[in-house]
Amino acid sequence: MRPMVWVMVFGVMSGVVPAVHAASWERMTVGADETAFVALAAHPADPARLFAASERALYESLDGGAAWETRFLFPAGATPRYVAVSASEAPAVLVATDQGLYGSFDGGESWSRVFQDTGPGGSECTVVLFHPSWQDAVLLGTHRGLYISSDAGRSWAAVRIPEAARDILHAAIDPEQPERIYLVTTAGLFTGSLTQGDWQQRVSVIDAEEPEVDEPGRLETLEADEENGSLHRLSAVAVDPQQPGTVYAGGSRGLLVSQDHGVTWQPLAGSLPSREISHVILQRHSPLAIYAATDRGVASYQPERDQWTLLVEGLATTRILGLSATPGALWAATDQGLYRYATGPEPFPEPEPPSPRELLSNFGHEPSIGQVREAAIRYAEVYPEKILRWRRQAALRALLPQVDVGWDHDRSRDAHYDEGSFPNFQVIETEDRNAGFDFSITWELSDLIWSTNQTSIDVRSKLMVELRDDIVDQVIRSYFERRRMQVALLTDPPADPQKLMEKELRVQELTAVLDGLTGGYFSKQTTIH
Numbered sequence: 396m397r398p399m400v401w402v403m404v405f406g407v408m409s410g411v412v413p414a415v416h417a418a419s420w421e422r423m424t425v426g427a428d429e430t431a432f433v434a435l436a437a438h439p440a441d442p443a444r445l446f447a448a449s450e451r452a453l454y455e456s457l458d459g460g461a462a463w464e465t466r467f468l469f470p471a472g473a474t475p476r477y478v479a480v481s482a483s484e485a486p487a488v489l490v491a492t493d494q495g496l497y498g499s500f501d502g503g504e505s506w507s508r509v510f511q512d513t514g515p516g517g518s519e520c521t522v523v524l525f526h527p528s529w530q531d532a533v534l535l536g537t538h539r540g541l542y543i544s545s546d547a548g549r550s551w552a553a554v555r556i557p558e559a560a561r562d563i564l565h566a567a568i569d570p571e572q573p574e575r576i577y578l579v580t581t582a583g584l585f586t587g588s589l590t591q592g593d594w595q596q597r598v599s600v601i602d603a604e605e606p607e608v609d610e611p612g613r614l615e616t617l618e619a620d621e622e623n624g625s626l627h628r629l630s631a632v633a634v635d636p637q638q639p640g641t642v643y644a645g646g647s648r649g650l651l652v653s654q655d656h657g658v659t660w661q662p663l664a665g666s667l668p669s670r671e672i673s674h675v676i677l678q679r680h681s682p683l684a685i686y687a688a689t690d691r692g693v694a695s696y697q698p699e700r701d702q703w704t705l706l707v708e709g710l711a712t713t714r715i716l717g718l719s720a721t722p723g724a725l726w727a728a729t730d731q732g733l734y735r736y737a738t739g740p741e742p743f744p745e746p747e748p749p750s751p752r753e754l755l756s757n758f759g760h761e762p763s764i765g766q767v768r769e770a771a772i773r774y775a776e777v778y779p780e781k782i783l784r785w786r787r788q789a790a791l792r793a794l795l796p797q798v799d800v801g802w803d804h805d806r807s808r809d810a811h812y813d814e815g816s817f818p819n820f821q822v823i824e825t826e827d828r829n830a831g832f833d834f835s836i837t838w839e840l841s842d843l844i845w846s847t848n849q850t851s852i853d854v855r856s857k858l859m860v861e862l863r864d865d866i867v868d869q870v871i872r873s874y875f876e877r878r879r880m881q882v883a884l885l886t887d888p889p890a891d892p893q894k895l896m897e898k899e900l901r902v903q904e905l906t907a908v909l910d911g912l913t914g915g916y917f918s919k920q921t922t923i924h
Contacts, residue, residue: 396527406431408742408828409416409740413485414443417440417467418706418708418709418711418736418737418738419733419736420706420707420708420709420710420727420734420736421733421734421735422464422711422731422734423460423463423732423733423734423735424734425447425449425454425463426449426452426454426463426465426731428440429449429451429452429454429732430449430730430731430732431449431450431478431716431730431731431732432448432450432716432717432728432732432733433448433449433475433491433717433720433728434447434448434452434475434476434477434478434714434717434719434728435448435478435717435728435733436478436479436480436488436514436718437480437719437721438457438480438718439480439482439525440482442459442721442722443456443457443458443459444480444486444920445460445721445726446466446478446480446488447463447478447728447733448475448478448490448501448717448728449460449475450474450475451467451468451469452465452468452789452792453465453466453467453469453475453478453488453490453503455503455832456467459721459724460733460735466488466499466503467490467497467499467503467506467600469490469492469497470494472494473492473493473494473495473497474493474494475490475491475492476491476492476493476520476521477490477520477521477522477523477717478490478491478523479491479524479525479533479546479866481525481527481531482525482632485500485501485502485503487499487500487525487547487548488502488521489509489522489523489525489533490552491521491522491536492520493510493518493519494508494518495508495509495511495518495519495520495522496508496509496510496511496523496535496548496550497509497513497543498548498854500548500549500652504814505575505657505900507570508550509548509549509724510535510542510548511550512537512538514648515539515573516537516538516539516892517537517538517539517540519537519538519539520535520536520537520538521536521537521538521563521564521565522534522535522563522565523535523536523548524566524567524568525547526568526573527568527570527573527760528568528573528760528920529545529567529573530547530919531543531544531546531547531658532544533547533548534566534568534576535548535551535742536561536563536564536565536566536578538561538562538563538564540553540554540556540561540562540563541553541554541556541560541561541578541731542564542568544898546768549566553687554589555750556585556587556594557576557585557596558585559580559582559585559596559738560578560580560582560594560596561580561583562580562581562582563577563578563579563695564580564581564629564630564631565578565629565630565631565632566579566583566630566632566902567633567642568634568636568812569634569639569656570634570636570639570759570760571640571759572588572639574588574589574590574591574881575587575588576589577597577632577634577642577657578632579630579631579632579644580629581600581628582596582599582600583596583597583599583600583629584596584597584598584629584632584644584657585597585600586657588655588673596629597653597658597660598629598644598651598657598660599658600610600627600628600629601733602789604757607734609722610867621905624674626867627645627646628646628647629644630643630646630647630673630674631645631646631674631675631687632644632645632675632698633675633676633677633685634677636677636759637678637753637756637759638654638756638904639759640654640655640656641653641654642656642657642686642702643663643677644657645673645674645675645687646670646672647670647671647672648670649661649662649663649669649670649672650660650662650672650675650687650696651663666685669689669690669691670696671689671690672687672688672689673688673689673690673715674687674688674715674717674718675718676686676718676720677720678725678738681885684720684723684738686718686720686874687700688705688715688718688727689713690713690716691704691707692705692706692710692713692715693705693707693710693715693718693725693727693736694706704723707770709734710727710729710734711729711731711732712728712729712730714715714730714731714732714758715727715728715729716728716729719728720738722810723737724736724737724738725738725739727735739803749877754882754886756870756880757885758878759882760921762916762921763919764871764874764875765922766868766872767874767909767913767917768867768870768871768912770913770916770917771867771870771912772863772866772867774912774913774914774916775863775866775912776864777859777862777863777866778863779787782855782856782859783860786892789922796835796836796837797836797837798834798835799830799834799835799836799837800832800833801828801833801834801836802830802831802832803826803831803832804829804830804831805828805829806826806827806828806829807826807827808826808827809825809826809827809840811869833917864913869908869912870912870913873905873908873909873912874905877902877905877909878907880898880902880905881902881903883898884898884899892909906918908919
């Protein structure tokens with residue numbers, strides 16, 4: 396079972412004011428002659444296992460950054476842009492470069508180019524993301540479009556997106572709706588569904604080509620920078636994991652926030668002297684932290700003080716090429732090396748207990764009761780549409796005729812003697828053959844008004860409704876008993892190991908019950924990589 400964590404929402408972000416944090420940046424020793432690093436990613440299930448990409452090679456650390464080993468030397472002319480790691484024990488590691496996507500499916504031992512587009516700019520990969528909810532699903536953004544893989548990156552298929560959204564710079568996945576993603580492009584910010592499409596432009600960049608997409612309720616068009624006349628640019632997007640409707644977008648106008656899935660936007664409160672933001676990330680610890688890389692270094696926002704704070708102590712450069720986070724640490728890939736910044740939990744003198752909404756937000760990655768109920772109904776095939784289809788088919792049956800075809804055949808043979816004067820006589824034989832064929836068509840047009848099959852359908856409908864009610868009742872009881880057990884383990888875990896194990900096993904038992912009622916749907920949707 397996935398361990399639960401008591402998370403309190405607080406909110407911290409990036410900024411540009413004198414540093415007040417006691418911690419400082421520590422430069423990591425990676426490689427003999429390495430200086431410029433561009434990206435870093437951690438193993439989702441083992442944060443101490445890190446992969447860092449310099450301009451010429453990919454390195455791996457198994458001890459949280461203390462020691463590093465070379466895993467892959469990039470081909471000549473290939474510049475890395477982004478690194479992604481799957482959650483498996485021997486993880487798939489993908490590196491997006493300007494010459495295609497390189498991948499390893501054995502933990503970094505062997506490598507090959509797994510994606511390359513021969514069209515102009517097609518091989519310039521900008522971002523690659525393992526989907527947090529769909530097993531082995533990967534998203535790849537390039538300067539020519541969006542691609543998806545269902546086998547951890549071995550093969551790829553193009554995703555249909557608007558023409559104006561194809562020059563992709565960054566992407567983020569909505570944790571509440573796993574099929575919905577946000578794309579930062581040279582034309583602005585787009586959102587859409589991987590399964591249904593329905594693409595909409597949420598933020599447009601001035602003078603960008605007008606996209607052929609449905610307009611949302613309110614589309615915010617950001618104006619040119621009034622101070623220097625430069626066009627607005629977006630570079631990064633991040634979604635709050637505890638409040639999925641809250642989206643952050645960073646660019647040349649600073650940090651913008653939307654609390655309605657990107658429909659309306661406003662600048663984040665507080666004074667931000669530097670408006671250039673290249674990266675935005677969210678780190679889940681107490682409190683929840685959002686960091687941003689600016690042209691003056693890495694910064695964080697403190698909502699209780701309504702101020703921005705630069706985290707520059709020990710950082711020898713302000714050119715941040717990549718930003719990442721692991722539990723307790725912030726990582727910056729810069730043109731002067733790889734840096735680590737300790738971000739342990741902030742002290743709370745008198746912590747208030749989380750609200751019910753904050754507690755239940757820990758289970759936002761799990762399907763809702765409505766989704767589980769519908770999955771159980773589909774799996775048992777007791778959905779109301781089935782009865783409606785039967786009735787429609789019974790009525791249409793009257794339009795089909797009853798066809799009878801008959802065929803008969805007989806054969807007879809007759810022989811007699813025609814006697815004359817002895818010994819003269821003759822035998823006369825005759826043979827008759829008869830064949831018949833009949834064909835008839837009959838319509839029961841009265842069935843258009845009432846069919847005797849309707850009585851049988853009524854009986855089956857009653858039985859199906861009773862069965863559906865039983866299934867729904869069992870799903871609801873199992874779902875909420877499991878949720879109450881999860882909340883109890885989260886807020887008041889038993890001190891006795893035996894009782895703790897019994898409660899954990901009960902949660903697993905109820906998970907198995909829901910899996911049995913939904914055909915395995917529940918576990919597939921609750922798995923996070």
